[in-house]
Each structure stands twice: as structure tokens, then as C-alpha cells.
Amino acid sequence: xxxxxxxxxxxxxxxxxxxxxxxxxxxxxxxxxxxxxxxxxxxxxxxxxxxxxxxxxxxxxxxxxxxxxxxxxxxxxxxxxxxxxxxxxxxxxxxxxxxxxxxxxxxxxxxxxxxxxxxxxxxxxxxxxxxxxxxxxxxxxxxxxxxxxxxxxxxxxxxxxxxxxxxxxxxxxxxxxxxxxxxxxxxxxxxxxxxxxxxxxxxxxxxxxxxxxxxxxxxxxxxxxxxxxxxxxxxxxxxxxxxxxxxxxxxxxxxxxxxxxxxxxxxxxxxxxxxxxxxxxxxxxxxxxxxxxxxxxxxxxxxxxxxxxxxxxxxxxxxxxxxxxxxxxxxx
Numbered sequence: 001x002x003x004x005x006x007x008x009x010x011x012x013x014x015x016x017x018x019x020x021x022x023x024x025x026x027x028x029x030x031x032x033x034x035x036x037x038x039x040x041x042x043x044x045x046x047x048x049x050x051x052x053x054x055x056x057x058x059x060x061x062x063x064x065x066x067x068x069x070x071x072x073x074x075x076x077x078x079x080x081x082x083x084x085x086x087x088x089x090x091x092x093x094x095x096x097x098x099x100x101x102x103x104x105x106x107x108x109x110x111x112x113x114x115x116x117x118x119x120x121x122x123x124x125x126x127x128x129x130x131x132x133x134x135x136x137x138x139x140x141x142x143x144x145x146x147x148x149x150x151x152x153x154x155x156x157x158x159x160x161x162x163x164x165x166x167x168x169x170x171x172x173x174x175x176x177x178x179x180x181x182x183x184x185x186x187x188x189x190x191x192x193x194x195x196x197x198x199x200x201x202x203x204x205x206x207x208x209x210x211x212x213x214x215x216x217x218x219x220x221x222x223x224x225x226x227x228x229x230x231x232x233x234x235x236x237x238x239x240x241x242x243x244x245x246x247x248x249x250x251x252x253x254x255x256x257x258x259x260x261x262x263x264x265x266x267x268x269x270x271x272x273x274x275x276x277x278x279x280x281x282x283x284x285x286x287x288x289x290x291x292x293x294x295x296x297x298x299x300x301x302x303x304x305x306x307x308x309x310x311x312x313x314x315x316x317x318x319x320x321x322x323x324x325x326x327x328x329x330x331x332x
Contacts, residue, residue: 022158022197023148027076027113040303042154043072045110047297048080048215048249049119050272051100057295057314058273059104064316065297066107072299076112078157080249080269081119081215083144088125088179092134102139116144119215119249120163120178127179146182147194149201155302156207158198162214162248164191165229195233202241208304211245212238219259219266221283221291222251223276238264244307244324245300252276254298254311256290256322257283265322267309269298290320 045065052058069077084096122130129135135142146161163169164183169176183190202210216227218235227250238246239262249270257266275295283291294313301308308323 022201023145024151025115025143025148026151040154042152042300042302043074044076044078044300044302045069045072045074045297046078046080046247046267046269046300047272048268048270049082049252049274050079051082051084051096052273053096053099054104056274058100060314061272061295061297062104062107062110064312064314065105066109067316068297068299068312069107069109069112072301074109074112074299075152077110077114078213078247079114079116080213080247081117081163082121082249082270083116083119083130084125085121085273086124087176088122088127089129091126092129092132092138094125094129097135097138101142105141111141113143114141115150115157115159116142117159117213117215118144118146118161118163120166120169123163123169123178123180124176125179127182147198151207154207154304155209155211156205158201158210158212160198160212160214160234161194162216162227162230162234165233166216166227167229191233195237198234199237199241202237202243205241209245209302209307210241210243211247211300212243213247215248216250217248217266217268218246219257219287220248220251220253220255220268221257221281221288222253222255222268222270223279224251225281245309247300253280254290254292254294254296254319256309256311256320257287258289260284260287265309267298269296269311271295272297289322292319 050058084100130144148159150157169178218230219226243264245265245267247267251268252270252275254271255268277293296313298311306324311320313319
């Protein structure tokens, strides 16, 4: 029976539309909230590009996610998008919601809140369906929004809707049909407002750790490579506000790139099902800390002193670990 306590641990602080602020959620009721002071620890599992009705080893990855989540005692999960292949959901009653999500991630340890962003494949379906609270009635774990802030006191997660930044989806959609009903006819205003809201939120943040989550890559040696629009428009904001991690999917791999200019780390977790073997470009070895062209996922283990990143393969094996103890961290 589905655990029904999930949404009770999420307090919604929805900003009025007139204020042009990102919606703010507070994840509470977890082990890291101690007398409201926010110290303690936080464990998060991150997976992306997964929804294939169990195919391409999605089920096997889900099994190992359950084992790792149990051992790590995760507080919640993050999906970096492309939640339902090939073309999102057709509506709130699309059985693919069960076939690719509810009936796949069945381990008790995965009965936690899922915070989801949209990927480009999700935009090929009914966007409002994934954003609808009707899906929470079917499975209370599900929570999907375009862009929002998740406050855990210890860390703030800034979820960004990256698909509308990519020009090619508008100028050369090939034979795909995208659901732009939420942002056209004024895409430019949608993007400028989003960037302004993010800039303002990051500037105001007092969180110990600032983590930005999107679907598309900023830096990647994988199939899609760098997303030039995000490099030009999003990256300067992240660098200006001392963001610690940018977490994404889109490239079907596991990857860790360090910035040569700031402490910002680029973490790709887009290997929840189909992976692209051998599809990798050369990269500066001083920046490329890890690249894996198979299936898997990652965890973030966060305390007041450290963020530890661990990547896992399809058999649950540890592929790569990194922590902030390898860098000097000055912000308090």
C-alpha cells in the first residue's frame, strides 16, 4: 500500500504570481530537522532520463536505487527530467505514469517525496499533466513543477526549467511537437523573468549550500555536449552567486566536471535507463573528474561541513566519490 504521509512533510509557500517569485517549498519532517535549527545531515538520491516502462535496464537500476536508498536513509529523491519516454504523458490518465514510475520504483526506501523537473521529452507530451496535482492522488510521491525552490534549511535546491532555453526546439523541432502552451507567445519574457527570479533568489539565499537542478547540461563531454544557451545565460548567474553544484540529466551518462574558474561542480545523472555507450568527447583532464557511459544514479550526502557525491552503477557498485573536503569552502 502506498505510503500516504509524503506530502504532509512538504510545506508549500506559493508566492503570489504578481510578485514574480519562484514558488518556494519547504521539505520538513525529516531526520535532519532538529529543533528547527537545520543542523544534522541530509541524504538525497538523484536519477534522470528514466521513464521507459522498465526497459533499457530501468527496472534493474530501480532495484539498486532501493538498496542504496535504504542504506543511505535518503530523505527524498530528485529527478533531473525526461521522466516519460518518448513523448511525455498524454494526460493525467496516461497508464505510462504507472508503467514507468509508480510500478517501477516500488522499494520501501523509495517511498519518499520525488521532486521532478521537466526534460525535453516531457515537453513533447502534455506538460500540464505532469504538473497536475491529479498525479499526486495516484501516487503521493510525485511532485513536478517547472521552476521552484526547495528549502531544507541546510541546503537550498533551485529547480530550473531548462528546456525552453534551447533554440533548436523552436527553430528546428524536426518531426517532434512540443507543448509550449505555458510560455508562448512570449518566450523571451518567460526566460528573462525566470533568470531574474533565480538571480534574486540566489542573491537572497542564506543557505549553507546552494544547489541548482536542471535537465540540460551546462558542461558535458557526452552526446549533447554543452548547452550554449545555458552557458551564456544561466552559468554567469550561478558563478556570481557562489553556487556549489549544478545537477542535470539529458546526457545519458554519469559525469562529474569541475569548473576551472570557481568551486562550481557540474554533475550529470542521466543514466536511469538507456545509456549511450562510447559516445563521449575529449575533455580537459584537469576538469573531468569522472565519466561513465553506463546506467546508474547518484546520491548527495550533505552536512553543515561537507557535501559528498557518490555515483553508483547498475549493480550498486560505487563508481566515483567526491566531497567538498577536497576544496576549501569559505561561505558560512
